[in-house]
Amino acid sequence: MLEAHFNQAHDGASRRNAEIEKTVFHLITSRVLKKGDRILDLGCGPGLYSSRLCFEGMKVTGIDLSRRSIDYARAQAERDGHDIDYICADFFNIDYKETFDAVLQVYGEICTFSDEKRDLLLSLVHRALKENGIFIFDVSxxxxxxxEGLKNRWYFSEGGFWRPGRHLVLEEGxxxxxxDTWLNQYIIMDEDGEVKVYRLWFHDYSLEKISRVLEQNGFRVExxxxxxxxxxxRKxxxxxxxxxxKV
Structure with missing residues (x-):
C-alpha cells in the first residue's frame, strides 16, 4: 500500500502528485484554507497532503491506520523540519472537541462506509471542528x-498490490x-494455496443526496x-x- 501511494503511473491508493499540488493550490487560493489554520487530515497515508499544508503555514494533525505510512510520514517530516503531529490510529476513535478549523478527507473514502459509519464519522468531525469550521472531502x-463497469476477470501476477510474491487474482463486480452501491470482490490465491477474499464496497452520491446527508448531520454546503x-x-x-x- 505504501508503494501504491507514491506510484505516479496510476491513482491506486492516492492521486498523483500533480493533482495533489493542484488541490492544495486551489484550497489556498480560494481561501478555503488559510495560513495559521489548524487542520485534521483523516486517512493521511504517508502525508502527501499534510506535508504540503504544513509547508503553507498550517498546523496539521494527520491520522492513519497504517503503521508503515505513519512511520514514513514522521520520518519525512523530521527530514523536512515540519512540525506535523502524525498519529497511527483508527480515526473512528478520535475524541477532539472544537479543536480544528478544518477537517480534510480526500479521495472518496467516505464512499466506503455504511450509512451508520458515515453518520458516525460526520458526528466526530462536527465535534472536532471549531465554530464555523469546515469539512473538506470528495465523493464519487x-x-x-x-x-469503470463491472469487472469480471482473472489474472496472474508475479507480485504487486495484493502480494509481494506470485499470486492469482479473481476479480468480480x-x-x-x-x-447506489457497488462491490468489487477480489479472491487472491498464493502459490502455497492460501486463499483470501477482499471486498471493497462503494456507495456513490449525487450532490442532492450528499447535501441532505450533511444537513441531517449539522453541516451546510458552502x-x-x-x-x-x-x-x-456540473451535473x-x-x-x-x-x-x-459546521452549523
Missing part, C-alpha cells in the same frame, strides 16, 4: 462507476443500483466542485468535492 458519483482541484461543478461529473460548514 454513479457516473464514474458506470464508466456487483451492482446494487437501488442503493461550495461544490467536480474535483478538489476546483473544477467547476454528471465523475466526482463531487465539497466544502461544508
Amino acid at each position: 458519483t454513479r457516473e464514474l462507476r458506470m464508466q 456487483f451492482d446494487y443500483p437501488e442503493n 461550495n461544490a466542485w467536480n474535483s478538489l482541484s476546483g473544477e467547476f461543478y 454528471g461529473g465523475d466526482w463531487i468535492a465539497i466544502d461544508a460548514r
Whole structure:
C-alpha cells in the first residue's frame, strides 16, 4: 500500500502528485484554507497532503491506520523540519472537541462506509471542528462507476498490490443500483494455496443526496466542485468535492 501511494503511473491508493499540488493550490487560493489554520487530515497515508499544508503555514494533525505510512510520514517530516503531529490510529476513535478549523478527507473514502459509519464519522468531525469550521472531502458519483463497469476477470501476477510474491487474482463486480452501491470482490490465491477474499464496497452520491446527508448531520454546503482541484461543478461529473460548514 505504501508503494501504491507514491506510484505516479496510476491513482491506486492516492492521486498523483500533480493533482495533489493542484488541490492544495486551489484550497489556498480560494481561501478555503488559510495560513495559521489548524487542520485534521483523516486517512493521511504517508502525508502527501499534510506535508504540503504544513509547508503553507498550517498546523496539521494527520491520522492513519497504517503503521508503515505513519512511520514514513514522521520520518519525512523530521527530514523536512515540519512540525506535523502524525498519529497511527483508527480515526473512528478520535475524541477532539472544537479543536480544528478544518477537517480534510480526500479521495472518496467516505464512499466506503455504511450509512451508520458515515453518520458516525460526520458526528466526530462536527465535534472536532471549531465554530464555523469546515469539512473538506470528495465523493464519487454513479457516473464514474458506470464508466469503470463491472469487472469480471482473472489474472496472474508475479507480485504487486495484493502480494509481494506470485499470486492469482479473481476479480468480480456487483451492482446494487437501488442503493447506489457497488462491490468489487477480489479472491487472491498464493502459490502455497492460501486463499483470501477482499471486498471493497462503494456507495456513490449525487450532490442532492450528499447535501441532505450533511444537513441531517449539522453541516451546510458552502461550495461544490467536480474535483478538489476546483473544477467547476456540473451535473454528471465523475466526482463531487465539497466544502461544508459546521452549523
